[in-house]
Amino acid sequence: xxxxxxxxxxxxxxxxxxxxxxxxxxxxxxxxxxxxxxxxxxxxxxxxxxxxxxxxxxxxxxxxxxxxxxxxxxxxxxxxxxxxxxxxxxxxxxxxxxxxxxxxxxxxxxxxxxxxxxxxxxxxxxxxxxxxxxxxxxxxxxxxxxxxxxxxxxxxxxxxxxxxxxxxxxxxxxxxxxxxxxxxxxxxxxxxxxxxxxxxxxxxxxxxxxxxxxxxxxxxxxxxxxxxxxxxxxxxxxxxxxxxxxxxxxxxxxxxxxxxxxxxxxxxxxxxxxxxxxxxxxxxxxxxxxxxxxxx
Amino acid sequence: xxxxxxxxxxxxxxxxxxxxxxxxxxxxxxxxxxxxxxxxxxxxxxxxxxxxxxxxxxxxxxxxxxxxxxxxxxxxxxxxxxxxxxxxxxxxxxxxxxxxxxxxxxxxxxxxxxxxxxxxxxxxxxxxxxxxxxxxxxxxxxxxxxxxxxxxxxxxxxxxxxxxxxxxxxxxxxxxxxxxxxxxxxxxxxxxxxxxxxxxxxxxxxxxxxxxxxxxxxxxxxxxxxxxxxxxxxxxxxxxxxxxxxxxxxxxxxxxxxxxxxxxxxxxxxxxxxxxxxxxxxxxxxxxxxxxxxxxxxxxxxxxxxxxxxxxxxxxxxxxxxxxxxxxxxxxxxxxxx
Numbered sequence: 024x025x026x027x028x029x030x031x032x033x034x035x036x037x038x039x040x041x042x043x044x045x046x047x048x049x050x051x052x053x054x055x056x057x058x059x060x061x062x063x064x065x066x067x068x069x070x071x072x073x074x075x076x077x078x079x080x081x082x083x084x085x086x087x088x089x090x091x092x093x094x095x096x097x098x099x100x101x102x103x104x105x106x107x108x109x110x111x112x113x114x115x116x117x118x119x120x121x122x123x124x125x126x127x128x129x130x131x132x133x134x135x136x137x138x139x140x141x142x143x144x145x146x147x148x149x150x151x152x153x154x155x156x157x158x159x160x161x162x163x164x165x166x167x168x169x170x171x172x173x174x175x176x177x178x179x180x181x182x183x184x185x186x187x188x189x190x191x192x193x194x195x196x197x198x199x200x201x202x203x204x205x206x207x208x209x210x211x212x213x214x215x216x217x218x219x220x221x222x223x224x225x226x227x228x229x230x231x232x233x234x235x236x237x238x239x240x241x242x243x244x245x246x247x248x249x250x251x252x253x254x255x256x257x258x259x260x261x262x263x264x265x266x267x268x269x270x271x272x273x274x275x276x277x278x279x280x281x282x283x284x285x286x287x288x289x290x291x292x293x294x295x296x297x298x299x300x301x302x303x304x305x306x307x308x309x310x311x312x313x314x315x316x317x318x319x
Numbered sequence: 320x321x322x323x324x325x326x327x328x329x330x331x332x333x334x335x336x337x338x339x340x341x342x343x344x345x346x347x348x349x350x351x352x353x354x355x356x357x358x359x360x361x362x363x364x365x366x367x368x369x370x371x372x373x374x375x376x377x378x379x380x381x382x383x384x385x386x387x388x389x390x391x392x393x394x395x396x397x398x399x400x401x402x403x404x405x406x407x408x409x410x411x412x413x414x415x416x417x418x419x420x421x422x423x424x425x426x427x428x429x430x431x432x433x434x435x436x437x438x439x440x441x442x443x444x445x446x447x448x449x450x451x452x453x454x455x456x457x458x459x460x461x462x463x464x465x466x467x468x469x470x471x472x473x474x475x476x477x478x479x480x481x482x483x484x485x486x487x488x489x490x491x492x493x494x495x496x497x498x499x500x501x502x503x504x505x506x507x508x509x510x511x512x513x514x515x516x517x518x519x520x521x522x523x524x525x526x527x528x529x530x531x532x533x534x535x536x537x538x539x540x541x542x543x544x545x546x547x548x549x550x551x552x553x554x555x556x557x558x559x560x561x562x563x564x565x566x567x568x569x570x571x572x573x574x575x576x577x578x579x580x581x582x583x584x585x586x587x588x589x590x591x592x593x594x595x596x597x598x599x600x601x602x603x604x605x606x607x608x609x610x611x612x613x614x615x616x617x618x619x620x621x622x623x624x625x626x627x628x629x630x631x632x633x634x635x636x637x638x639x640x641x642x643x644x645x646x647x648x649x650x651x652x653x654x655x656x657x
Contacts, residue, residue, distance in 0.1 A: 052609055059511040060483045160377060186508070189376040190540050190646055194605060201607040214511050217541035217643070221606035221618075239611070258527060265524070273516065274545035275523050277369055282527075285545055309512060309541075316513050 024085055024177040024208050025050050026071065031080035033066050033232075041066040043232040044080065053204045055219035055240070056212040057312060058229035064212045065105070067229070068182050071210065072102040084178060098127070101171030101179040103164075105186070111156035115147055115166055118155055122170045141169040144203060161192030168199065179209045185218065197222050220308035228315060236315055240308050247311035249302065250319055252291070254284050256298030264292060271317045273310055287314050336366040336388070336500060336532055341397035341407075343380075343387045357395065358383035360556045368530040370522055372543045372564075374646065375553030381536045382428050382504055384553065388534060389425040389502045390416055401500065421449060424498035426506055430489040434478035438469045438488040441477060445492035459496045466521040467491040468514055483509045490518070494525065501525060503535040507542055519546050540643040550642075552649060560649060564642055571645035573623050574652070575605065576635035580615045592619065592631050600626070603651050605644050620644055622652045 026049040033042040041063045058064050069075040071082065073093045082089035084096045109118055119138040128134040142148045145165040150158075158166065164184055171179055181200065185193045193215075200209060201222040213219060219226055220240055228236040228243070236243055251273075256264070261282040265272055270292060275284035285303070286292060287310060292300055303310070341362045359380040366388075373381045386392035388399060390408045399407035406419035432441055443460045451459055464473050467487045472480050477488060490506055501522070507515045519542070525531040526548075537543055543550070543564065550567060552560040560567060580588055585607075593601045600622055608616040621627060624637055640648065 052611065057512065059513060060481060060509075062511075185539075187538070189538055190374065190643065191376060191650060193539065194603075194643070194647060198604050198607050201609060204609060214509075214515070215539050215541060216512050217539075217641070222608055224609055224611050262524075262527060265520070271516075272520050272523075274519060276546060277526075277548045283545075312512055313516060 024206065026178060026208060026210075027083040028067075029081055029083075031067070031070065031082060032078045033063070033070065033075065034078045040232050042070075042077075045229075045232070045234055047227060047234060047237065049208050049210060050225070051204075051206055051208050052225060053201055053223040054208065054210050055223035055226035056210060056229060057214075057216060057219060057226065059316070062229045063232045064229055065182060068102075068180050068210065068212055071178070071180050072100065072104075073097055096178075098174060099177045101174065101176035103167045103171045103179075103181045103184055105182045107167060109155045109163070109166070112154055114152050114154055115142065115158070115169075116151040118166065119170060119173060123173050126174050128173065137173060137175075141172045144172065145169045145199060159192075160187040161189070161196065164188060164192070164196055165199070168196075172203070177207050179204075179207055181209065181211045183213055184211070185213065185215060193218070216309040216312050217307070228312065230316065240311075243311045243315065244306055244308060247287070247306045247314040248304075250287050250289055250314050251303040251306040251310045252286050252288060252300055253303055254286060254292055254294060254298060254300050255281055256284075256294050258282055260294050260298055264294060269319070271313055271319060273313060285310070287317065287319050289319055337398075337400040338362055338364045338366070338384075338388065339398050339400070341384075341387055341394045341399065343383045343392055343394045356556065358556055359387070359553075362397075362556075362558055364551065364558060364561060366532050366534060367549070368532050369526050369548035370533045370535070370546065371549040371551060372547035373534065373536045373551045373553060374538075374540060374543070375559075376650075379553040380556040381553050383556075385502050385504050385534065385536060386427075388500075389423060389427075390420060391425065391427065419500075422499040424493040424495070424501045424503075426490050426493040426503040428504040430486075432477045432485050432488060435476055437474050437476055438480065438484065438491065439464060439473040441488055442491045442495050446495045449496055451496045463491040463495040466494065466517070466524075468517050483511070483514070486510070487514070494521065497525060497529045497531065499529065499531055501531055501533045501535075503533070505536055505538060507537055507539070515542055540646050541641070544642040552646065554650075554654060559654060564645075567649060568640055568642060568645045570653075571620075571640040571648040573625070573637055574621055574648045575618060575638050575640040575644050576602075576621060576624060577616070577618050577638045578635045580617055582609065582613050582615055585615050585617065589617070589619070592621075592627065595628055595631075596626075600652070603647060605647060618644070620648045620651060 028045055028047040031042055031045040034040050056064050070077050089096050123134045142151055145168055147165055197218050226240055227234050271287040273285040275282050342357045343359045375381050387394050393409035394407050398405055401419050404415050405411040406415055408416055442463055446456055446460055467490050469487055472484050477485055486509055506518050522533045526533050550564040602619045602621040605618040605620050624632055
């Protein structure tokens with residue numbers, strides 16, 4: 024199973040280029056897609072989900088050309104969009120049975136068995152007879168994944184799935200994604216960098232319609248090594264630091280009279296004698312992402 | 320957490336906000352109809368200048384707490400004091416409520432905008448409603464637009480802006496004029512990582528320069544790591560933890576374990592960790608990272624590594640908890656003190 028994207032371009036209006044000659048190869052496992060709002064993440068995912076026609080370029084899913092074999096690709100595809108509507112009065116089981124029928128699982132017994140299987144995978148079997156409108160946000164998201172898994176897809180496209188989930192639901196949901204990645208390719212788009220760090224072994228950063236990083240999270244982190252600093256200084260010194268150029272502040276908090284901050288800077292931050300500055304040996308993925316986007 | 324009444328009504332103290340035994344509704348509605356539970360119950364807390372983050376599961380009362388602080392909801396019991404004056408909309412004089420609101424910036428959980436106005440016009444309109452002095456108005460509006468990263472779209476109608484831009488416009492309207500109390504309900508929603516960083520740094524500057532009390536809720540704990548000065552964990556309408564987030568992290572030390580597993584032994588090893596323990600004490604998985612070589616890096620949160628059986632412990636390595644893991648540890652093992 025692999026997805027091969029070559030010279031993919033999408034232009035909405037003459038001046039609105041969403042994707043510009045994107046080349047990307049996605050293999051089996053968890054693949055994280057990061058990037059600013061409006062960078063083209065959702066466009067890319069919608070093209071992969073066969074919902075949008077690219078302007079130029081091609082996509083091959085397991086060797087099949089996407090634009091010529093839409094039906095065949097759809098049969099191998101599971102898609103969880105940013106927001107989706109369900110029939111509130113149907114139960115979880117009825118919902119999946121209905122979607123399964125739409126997906127072409129025509130044999131009733133097979134479909135029932137598959138519905139039970141995916142409900143067990145996402146841990147909703149005990150809630151199978153409850154109506155969808157009673158579901159919490161976390162349960163709805165799990166039901167969303169369950170419907171995406173119905174056709175046993177080899178490619179799973181998940182667009183910002185954790186919005187609206189509380190912290191524990193988010194942790195459970197991302198681990199569920201990771202656990203069932205197995206021999207599937209799972210493409211996850213998110214704004215929570217820490218989630219990519221904790222479950223993705225492969226990733227890309229997209230910016231203004233172009234891929235600006237492609238590799239393992241460790242490689243992005245390695246690129247930021249030597250640029251991330253922990254500083255501890257007086258408040259007024261910190262204010263001067265935050266106004267200065269070429270320094271990006273990742274986070275800062277009060278610790279009594281002093282400020283403890285984490286900053287990105289190419290050079291050692293110059294803060295005078297009273298401040299303590301130490302280099303962070305192993306930056307977080309968020310540090311590395313911010314360093315990349317801030318061109319530090 | 321509990322304060323005596325005399326402590327709470329002590330001499331007015333500038334730049335503090337006191338919440339005294341607040342109970343707020345509305346009653347939460349569930350499938351059984353009105354459940355008769357207060358959304359927050361008997362909550363007392365003193366907020367200081369700096370950044371305070373309110374976290375907790377859905378339905379734990381975060382939004383009700385923030386709405387009570389923002390005078391958008393009147394407490395059914397209890398009071399809110401700011402700088403010694405009572406300011407909640409239940410018992411304060413309308414003059415005091417107006418006085419407080421002129422010092423308050425509030426971003427509600429869901430907010431509407433006027434679609435025909437541009438972000439600049441919208442923020443200026445709110446600034447005029449807040450009666451900011453006319454001579455400083457443009458300066459304040461510009462600063463709020465820059466702080467919220469709206470320079471590129473500040474001239475086009477909000478109806479043509481993206482969802483994130485609309486949300487940040489309302490955020491800019493909340494912080495325009497550098498209010499002394501800033502209450503933000505999920506300010507980072509639909510923001511990308513760099514925008515999240517921008518909001519954090521903007522709040523830090525408000526807290527440092529204006530000595531502002533910034534109170535925010537955030538559904539992603541990783542946004543708060545190394546950022547907030549104080550953390551409040553809500554549980555079922557009550558405060559389960561309030562204090563320095565580093566204290567929570569310290570308490571969780573020894574409770575986060577790491578191990579590199581082969582893919583096929585993953586389920587078995589995690590089950591072996593769980594099965595000897597009663598369900599309330601069972602470890603929870605914090606992250607599962609399948610590496611390209613076939614190995615799986617697993618982090619689990621346990622009550623304490625010493626609570627595990629000897630043969631389970633030896634292959635796991637204790638690691639420094641992230642704030643998210645510290646939260647998970649607290650929610651799983653310290654929610655009901657044993």
